[in-house]
Amino acid sequence: MDIQTLTFIVVGLTFALYIGIAIWARAGSTNDFYVAGGGVPPVANGMATAADWMSAASFISMAGLISMLGYDGSVYLMGWTGGYVLLALCLAPYLRKFGKFTVPDFIGDRYYSQTARTVAVICAILVSFTYIAGQMRGVGVVFSRFLEVDITAGVLIGMAMVYFYTLLGGMKGITYTQVAQYCVLAFAYTVPAVFITMQMTGHFLPQTGFGATLADGSGQYLLERLDGLSTELGFAPYTEGTKSGLDVFAITMALMVGTAGLPHVIIRFFTVPKVRDARRSGGWALVFIAVVYTTAPAIASITKVNILNTLNGPDQQGVLYEDAPSWVTNWERTGLITWDDHNEDGRMFYSNDERNEMHVDADIIVLASPEIASLPNWVVALVAAGGVAAALSTSAGLLLVISSSVSHDLLKRTLMPNISDRQELFYARVAAGVAVVIGAYFGINPPGFVAQVVAFAFGLAAASFFPAIILGIFHKRMNSTGAIAGMVVGIIFTLSYIIYFRFINPAADTPENWWFGISPEGIGTVGMLLNFIVALTVLKFTKEAPKEIQDLVESIRYPKGAGAATGH
Amino acid sequence: MAFESEDHAKAYWKENLALMIKLLIVWFTVSFGFGIILVDWLNQITFFGFKLGFWFAQQGAIYTFIVLIFIYIHQMNKLDKKYKVDEE
Numbered sequence: 001m002d003i004q005t006l007t008f009i010v011v012g013l014t015f016a017l018y019i020g021i022a023i024w025a026r027a028g029s030t031n032d033f034y035v036a037g038g039g040v041p042p043v044a045n046g047m048a049t050a051a052d053w054m055s056a057a058s059f060i061s062m063a064g065l066i067s068m069l070g071y072d073g074s075v076y077l078m079g080w081t082g083g084y085v086l087l088a089l090c091l092a093p094y095l096r097k098f099g100k101f102t103v104p105d106f107i108g109d110r111y112y113s114q115t116a117r118t119v120a121v122i123c124a125i126l127v128s129f130t131y132i133a134g135q136m137r138g139v140g141v142v143f144s145r146f147l148e149v150d151i152t153a154g155v156l157i158g159m160a161m162v163y164f165y166t167l168l169g170g171m172k173g174i175t176y177t178q179v180a181q182y183c184v185l186a187f188a189y190t191v192p193a194v195f196i197t198m199q200m201t202g203h204f205l206p207q208t209g210f211g212a213t214l215a216d217g218s219g220q221y222l223l224e225r226l227d228g229l230s231t232e233l234g235f236a237p238y239t240e241g242t243k244s245g246l247d248v249f250a251i252t253m254a255l256m257v258g259t260a261g262l263p264h265v266i267i268r269f270f271t272v273p274k275v276r277d278a279r280r281s282g283g284w285a286l287v288f289i290a291v292v293y294t295t296a297p298a299i300a301s302i303t304k305v306n307i308l309n310t311l312n313g314p315d316q317q318g319v320l321y322e323d324a325p326s327w328v329t330n331w332e333r334t335g336l337i338t339w340d341d342h343n344e345d346g347r348m349f350y351s352n353d354e355r356n357e358m359h360v361d362a363d364i365i366v367l368a369s370p371e372i373a374s375l376p377n378w379v380v381a382l383v384a385a386g387g388v389a390a391a392l393s394t395s396a397g398l399l400l401v402i403s404s405s406v407s408h409d410l411l412k413r414t415l416m417p418n419i420s421d422r423q424e425l426f427y428a429r430v431a432a433g434v435a436v437v438i439g440a441y442f443g444i445n446p447p448g449f450v451a452q453v454v455a456f457a458f459g460l461a462a463a464s465f466f467p468a469i470i471l472g473i474f475h476k477r478m479n480s481t482g483a484i485a486g487m488v489v490g491i492i493f494t495l496s497y498i499i500y501f502r503f504i505n506p507a508a509d510t511p512e513n514w515w516f517g518i519s520p521e522g523i524g525t526v527g528m529l530l531n532f533i534v535a536l537t538v539l540k541f542t543k544e545a546p547k548e549i550q551d552l553v554e555s556i557r558y559p560k561g562a563g564a565a566t567g568h
Numbered sequence: 569m570a571f572e573s574e575d576h577a578k579a580y581w582k583e584n585l586a587l588m589i590k591l592l593i594v595w596f597t598v599s600f601g602f603g604i605i606l607v608d609w610l611n612q613i614t615f616f617g618f619k620l621g622f623w624f625a626q627q628g629a630i631y632t633f634i635v636l637i638f639i640y641i642h643q644m645n646k647l648d649k650k651y652k653v654d655e656e
Contacts, residue, residue, distance in 0.1 A: 074625035211617035283637040297626040558653040
């Protein structure tokens with residue numbers, strides 16, 4: 001059977017599975033819709049959190065980025081996992097005990113202020129929309145390459161799927177479909193990785209395999225070979241970086257803290273029955289995420305060696321274009337690989353100096369890795385289904401955050417406090433519908449800067465939500481004036497720095513011009529520090545939080561007496 | 569007040585914070601310490617075919633993070649029982 005038919009069958013089967021689960025898990029109340037009735041077991045919740053977390057960007061782009069960046073790519077590996085330690089230790093159990101539906105709910109109630117709530121709603125919606133647009137691009141890439149449907153049709157099919165099961169099942173439907181999606185995406189990610197590791201080093205585990213010696217009889221370590229090839233071809237040595245140590249530090253910190261401040265991640269911890277389960281969910285989520293994240297650097301380095309060998313030939317003299325393997329021509333059609341024969345010798349050559357004739361987009365490292373390693377067609381089909389699963393699961397989670405921010409935080413808690421549970425549920429579904437349409441628009445007409453904006457969402461979350469939540473839990477005298485001032489200063493500072501260097505004056509976007517050599521990706525770390533400093537300074541000159549709020553903070557610090565999450 | 573006394577409440581919170589800070593020091597050391605600040609120095613050591621600093625940045629830190637969370641879960645459950653503030 002050819003790749004396309006197989007892909008249709010595999011993707012079709014997974015779609016049928018997701019729809020089946022959504023019908024089984026229909027939502028009846030706002031409690032079901034927002035927090036799955038608060039009855040999700042921790043292991044299932046961990047799996048759902050992992051699927052929610054691993055977006056099309058993680059699945060499709062991360063290994064590719066690491067492959068291009070080498071050691072510098074470690075910022076994503078450490079940044080996107082280390083945040084879970086902060087979540088499990090410093091945030092999740094306390095927020096679960098607090099027992100509300102959303103992050104703006106916590107900010108609004110803890111800081112007894114509608115202004116704080118509104119600031120939080122705006123941040124939550126902003127962060128979620130930038131994210132969802134990025135997901136849709138991922139769906140587009142997968143559909144256009146593997147199913148050869150038009151990108152527009154691909155996005156519409158994807159959005160219709162997501163809307164269908166969000167509308168029907170709310171958080172409950174999303175959670176259980178995400179469990180299924182996690183299984184699909186983890187399987188699709190690790191199976192090709194095991195195959196290519198065995199081919200290259202004879203090791204079964206990708207995690208140890210990329211440190212092993214090559215199976216070609218040379219006895220050379222894979223990473224040693226890769227360092228050697230990289231230097232020869234004008235790239236930086238793979239296991240060493242080119243970024244400054246301070247910048248690597250700042251980016252890693254911004255990604256970690258941003259992870260712990262993202263509303264669509266935090267909200268997962270409201271769905272478990274007990275405080276104890278919130279802690280356990282964090283642990284399980286990281287286990288499931290680590291399955292993919294520890295595999296990614298193996299795919300990155302092995303596929304890099306594979307690509308260099310296929311394009312440049314074993315003797316590094318270049319390979320004749322007419323002898324190019326089929327994956328090169330397949331991916332040329334999507335524009336993700338290009339060849340420009342400068343020296344007109346009919347041979348392809350990939351390097352980082354004047355000899356270079358290729359452009360290889362980072363996104364194909366994962367998507368094309370089975371083809372590069374000549375794996376069977378069903379593995380290719382599986383990777384397509386995995387990419388779609390990753391994009392759908394994250395979009396659904398984000399959609400829910402947007403719909404609950406609007407129906408719950410904005411309408412119920414701010415503008416129309418008298419609406420009934422049924423009406424609120426109705427508005428939640430309408431808001432999800434509007435969000436789907438906007439998301440689809442961005443998916444079909446992606447703004448060129450989507451990939452960058454997704455990375456910046458972390459900086460914004462780090463500079464706004466994280467300090468406000470941490471101070472809200474660990475500093476019981478922190479008052480509303482301090483928290484609001486901190487959030488506003490943090491987000492405005494971070495946003496201005498990013499907008500200046502990326503959109504107003506991109507020519508100046510070089511390490512010499514950055515403050516202390518910190519790139520816009522890492523500036524959220526400085527924004528977070530500013531937020532803390534401003535909040536604590538303002539507190540010194542204003543009245544501390546009222547007694548009843550301080551008592552409330554005391555009461556979230558131990559597990560006993562945690563009820564189900566409520567909106568009231 | 570779920571605690572037997574004000575002193576119990578204070579002691580519980582103090583032990584909780586002490587545990588959290590200890591684990592966060594390890595969290596910082598394996599990632600920012602071994603994976604970033606000391607990376608060049610550790611890279612002189614080879615560990616199962618990896619340069620050690622590189623291994624921490626791309627593998628070791630992640631494994632340590634998992635272990636840290638499970639230690640926290642285990643210790644906190646014990647602490648909750650000790651002060652009788654666990655959930656039934």
